[in-house]
Amino acid sequence: MRDGFYPAIGTPLDEQGNxxxxxxxxxxxxxxxxxxxALLVMGSMGNQPTVKNSEYAKVAQIAVDAAKGDCPVFVGVxxxxxxxxxxxxxxxxxxKIDGVVATTSFYFGMNQSEVQRFFEQIAASSKFPVYMYDLPGVTKTKIEVSTATQLMQLDNIVGIKTGDLxxxxxxxxxxxxNGTNFDVLFSGLDVFDVAYGYGLTKQLDGMFACTTPINKRLYTSLAAGDQKMASQCLDxxxxxxxxxVSVGVFNGFTYAMNLLGFEGGFGPDYNIKLDSAAQDKVKQCMLQLKLI
Structure with missing residues (x-):
């Protein structure tokens, strides 16, 4: 996979979850x-755990069709x-997708032997390349370096997404x-500019879903070594x-996406719409950043 930014896109749903x-x-x-x-469809920002089973494959199909082969598409599983x-x-x-992305089990905790078995079995049966998703704040289980090092030797495990620097x-x-066919997709948004200098030049985050023009400036600047401009874009x-975060992540994300012209709810169906003060806070921020 090439250097650059990997947006975890949103999933617009109507009031019935379609x-x-x-x-x-x-x-x-x-x-x-x-x-x-590349694009990640139905990751965390894409609300995958709450998308109806009846809509799951449909969401992936729509995204693949819209991408038209212009960039790789991954799907959260x-x-x-x-x-x-x-x-x-x-x-x-x-x-025609380019990989699937899986966390550890997020209901029951797992030990590292179970993590290894989990991904080994998935990789052995998946027709698509498998990317591990290290998300211990949600899943309660970290994919330890020693475990990931063993798993990265498998032909069908081709990467990991982690926010842990x-x-x-x-x-x-x-x-x-080792020269293995394995990509590290870094997702520690707060330090993307610093991490790029460490060689972590493949970066994935859900905020990219609503900051399209800034994304392009950020990664053009990073590639050119313009640290000052890159840091401003990241800020x-x-x-x-x-x-x-101050108004509720998915509540704010939904309102921002609606302001950008994307219809629908972009969070769990139990989210409550923002009040007028919170809406204005999001709108003023987006105006300041010239996103709208």
């Missing part, structure tokens, strides 16, 4: 204008057992030393992220 086709298509097309390295993950993968079998650096060094993304 995907809004026109909105998702427009969202993907907007992302493509900034030349992303997170679930709580090997067989449930494989059911998700099987539902995607007819799609020490983990990412160590796995990146190991990959460089702008962090300002919007922190604004979302």
């Amino acid at each position: 995907v809004i086709v026109s909105s998702l298509k427009l969202h993907v097309e907007d992302q493509l204008t900034a030349d992303p390295a 997170m679930d709580n057992s090997i067989e449930r993950v494989l059911d998700r993968i099987n539902s995607l079998k007819d799609l 020490p983990t990412a650096r160590e796995l990146h060094r190991t990959q460089q030393q 702008d993304i962090l300002l919007l992220r922190n604004t979302f």
